[in-house]
Structures are given as structure tokens and as C-alpha cells.
Amino acid sequence: MEGEQGVIEIGRRHGVPPDQVAEVVGGVANRGFALGEKLFLRVARPGFEADLRKEVGVVPVARAAGVRTPEIIEYDESRGLIDAPYVVMERVHGIEPAEAPTGLGEQLARLHVAERTELPGVSFDKGGDDPWRTVEGLLKRGYLDSSTAGWLNGWFNRLAERFDRNVPMVLIHGDVAAHNLLAGPDGELRALIDWGDAAWAPPAMDFAKLPLEHVAAILPEYVHHHNALATNATTRDEELAAATLWFHLEWGLGKLTSNPWPGQRHWTAPPGSRLLELLRFFAGSPSAPWASLT
Numbered sequence: 001m002e003g004e005q006g007v008i009e010i011g012r013r014h015g016v017p018p019d020q021v022a023e024v025v026g027g028v029a030n031r032g033f034a035l036g037e038k039l040f041l042r043v044a045r046p047g048f049e050a051d052l053r054k055e056v057g058v059v060p061v062a063r064a065a066g067v068r069t070p071e072i073i074e075y076d077e078s079r080g081l082i083d084a085p086y087v088v089m090e091r092v093h094g095i096e097p098a099e100a101p102t103g104l105g106e107q108l109a110r111l112h113v114a115e116r117t118e119l120p121g122v123s124f125d126k127g128g129d130d131p132w133r134t135v136e137g138l139l140k141r142g143y144l145d146s147s148t149a150g151w152l153n154g155w156f157n158r159l160a161e162r163f164d165r166n167v168p169m170v171l172i173h174g175d176v177a178a179h180n181l182l183a184g185p186d187g188e189l190r191a192l193i194d195w196g197d198a199a200w201a202p203p204a205m206d207f208a209k210l211p212l213e214h215v216a217a218i219l220p221e222y223v224h225h226h227n228a229l230a231t232n233a234t235t236r237d238e239e240l241a242a243a244t245l246w247f248h249l250e251w252g253l254g255k256l257t258s259n260p261w262p263g264q265r266h267w268t269a270p271p272g273s274r275l276l277e278l279l280r281f282f283a284g285s286p287s288a289p290w291a292s293l294t
Contacts, residue, residue, distance in 0.1 A: 006082030007043070011035045013081075014073070014088060026179075026265070029196050039073065040091040044084050051196030052085050053077070054121035058195045061171065065114040067107050068092075068191050092191040094182025100214035101181055101189040105221030111192075112170040112203045113229045124169060125201040131156045131250040143256055155249065159293065162242035168233070169200040177209045179265050203235070204243030208251060209268060212281040215244055216290055238289035245293050248274055 011021045016035040024032040024040075029048035033041040044052040056075045063069060070090040077085035132153055139149040173180070174197030182191040199205075207215045219237060226235045252274030261269045268274055282294060 007033055007041065009081050010041055010086065010088065014039055029194070034091065035088065036091075037093075038091050040070065040089050041086060042089065043082060043086045046084075048196065049077070049085050050121055052087060054119075054198060055195040056087060057119045058122060058171070058198045061114055061117060061119065062111055062173075062192075062195070066110040068103075068189060069193060069195070070191055092182050092193075094184055094190040096178050097181055097183040097187065097189075098178070099187070100210065100217045101183040102187050103189040103221075104176075104181070104192075105218035105223075106225040107189060107192055108173070108176065108203075108206055108218075109222050109225035109229055111173060112206070112226060113231075114171045116171075119171075119198075122171070122198055122200060125199045125205070127202055127205055127247060127250075129250070129254060131246070131253065134250065134253050138253060138256065141257070152249075152253070155294070156246070159242050159246050159249075162293065163204075163239040163246070167202050167204075167243070170203050172199055172201045172203065172206040174198050174201070174206070175209060176206050177266055177268075202243060204240055205247055207240075207244040208247035209266070211267065211277050212245070212248060212286075212290070213284070216241075216281075216286060238292070241289045242293055245290075248278060252278060 008018045008021055011018065011033075014035060016039060020034075020036040022034045024034055026032070027042070028045075029051050030042040030044055033043070035041050042052065052075075056072060059069055059072050063071065070092050072087055072089055074088040075085070076087075079085075135144065135149050135152045135156075138144045139146060144152070173192060173195060175194060176192070180192065180194045181189060182193060184190050207219075210218075219241060223235050223237050223240065251268075255268070255271050255274065258271045260271060267277070281290075285291070
């Protein structure tokens with residue numbers, strides 16, 4: 001493999017013999033290598049160097065807030081041993097969960113009350129496009145009929161009245177999805193990994209890459225811990241649910257015209273998956289506060 005000798009030398013630097021260095025396939029932004037049982041190496045792919053640099057700044061802040069994420073042992077962007085920036089981290093053993101793991105709500109609450117600080121590379125993201133403009137564009141291009149467009153505009157109007165669209169920005173992970181979660185066999189969250197999409201953004205955006213049924217499962221836990229940890233803000237279930245639904249609906253419509261993207265792990269990769277997930281969720285007669293948001 002390209003850079004194999006450099007990877008082996010990084011392992012040796014940390015006391016790991018070559019026969020305990022193994023590549024772990026599947027990373028998009030980074031190549032991953034297990035360095036024995038206790039360490040993990042991530043090497044930035046071309047074009048993702050800034051994301052890795054961002055992680056190095058964000059992870060200590062998240063850990064200081066009590067978030068379970070692997071400790072950074074070494075960061076090197078000198079390209080001396082390998083022609084890419086890399087980071088050596090604590091290795092956390094776990095599996096990708098099929099359901100929302102226990103403790104995820106608390107971990108996100110801890111992250112969202114982290115103290116505001118200067119973090120290079122962490123941008124501000126208010127949440128995307130104007131959904132009414134998105135609906136208008138889909139109508140003009142023939143993806144929607146006028147009746148459906150009117151119904152969608154009305155839905156956004158109602159949701160806009162249910163939450164504060166100018167809510168203070170918080171530090172979010174930005175890609176809270178199954179492939180970035182490590183859980184134990186008991187279903188307890190062991191680690192939240194891969195911080196390349198971290199941003200200052202509305203809290204609800206951190207729930208936008210989980211299926212709504214998973215969001216509904218962790219919402220009470222999140223609200224309970226957030227209100228216990230926060231000093232100047234109180235979160236209400238219905239407001240957070242409305243804001244989360246806003247992002248799911250807006251992003252689902254925004255992707256409706258995308259080309260198919262087969263072979264991807266993330267459930268949101270197919271163009272229609274978000275909207276069909278919304279259909280499945282509400283067809284299942286969800287409990288309050290979700291039932292009142294249609």
C-alpha cells in the first residue's frame with residue numbers, strides 16, 4: 001500500500017511492531033490504521049487536510065466538556081514520515097450501532113454546552129438554504145405540483161412558529177451518524193468519532209443525520225441533561241423536535257434532484273431517502289411532541 005513504510009515507522013515511534021499495524025478500510029476523509037490494541041492512526045486523504053487539523057483543535061474542547069471521544073496522542077503535518085498530515089489517537093473498541101446508543105443524548109448535551117472558544121477552521125453554519133425558495137425551485141423545475149408545493153410551504157410556515165430560528169450557535173459534531181458512533185455490546189455509547197464536520201451551528205443540526213425514530217428515542221435524554229448542564233438556556237422538547245424536523249425536511253427536499261449515489265454507507269445518500277424516512281416515521285404514529293408537528 002502507498003506509504004506503508006511511513007505507517008510502519010509511525011507505529012514504531014509509538015512502540016507498535018509492524019505485525020500489529022493493520023489498515024481499516026472504509027474511511028472517506030482519512031485512511032485508518034489500527035496500531036495494536038491501544039492506538040489508532042488516521043492519515044488525511046488529499047483535500048481533507050483541513051478537516052484533520054480542525055479535529056485536533058476540537059477534540060480537546062469536546063473532551064473537556066465530558067464528551068466520550070478518543071484522546072489525541074500525536075499530530076504531525078510535517079510530512080516527514082508520510083506524505084500527508086496524520087494523527088495518532090487512543091483506540092476505542094466498539095461497533096457501529098444499529099439503533100441510537102444509550103448515552104448519546106447526554107453526550108450531545110455536554111457538547112452543546114461547551115464553552116465558546118476560538119477554534120481555527122470551525123466555521124459558523126446557520127443551516128442551509130431558504131426552504132421556501134427550495135420549494136419554489138422544485139415547483140418551477142417540475143419536481144412538485146402546485147398543490148404539494150403549497151402544502152410544503154404551509155408546513156414550513158407552521159414549523160417556523162414552533163422554534164427560534166435565531167437560537168444561539170453551539171459547538172456541534174456535524175456528522176452524528178451510525179458510522180461515527182462506537183457502542184459496546186450493551187448498547188452504551190463508547191465514543192463519538194470523526195470531528196471533521198464540526199461547526200458552530202444551531203443545536204438541532206446535530207440531530208439531522210440520524211433517522212427521526214432515533215432522534216425521538218434520545219430527545220428526552222438530551223433535554224434532561226442539557227437543562228441540567230446549561231446555565232443560561234432552557235431547551236423544550238417540542239422546540240427541539242420542530243427545529244430538527246425543519247432540517248430533515250429542508251435537506252430532504254434539497255437533495256431530491258441529486259443523482260443516485262450507490263454503494264454509500266450513510267442512509268441519507270440516496271436522493272429520496274430522507275423524505276421516505278419522514279413518511280415512515282409519521283406513518284408510525286409517533287408520540288408527542290412529534291405528532292403535533294405535521
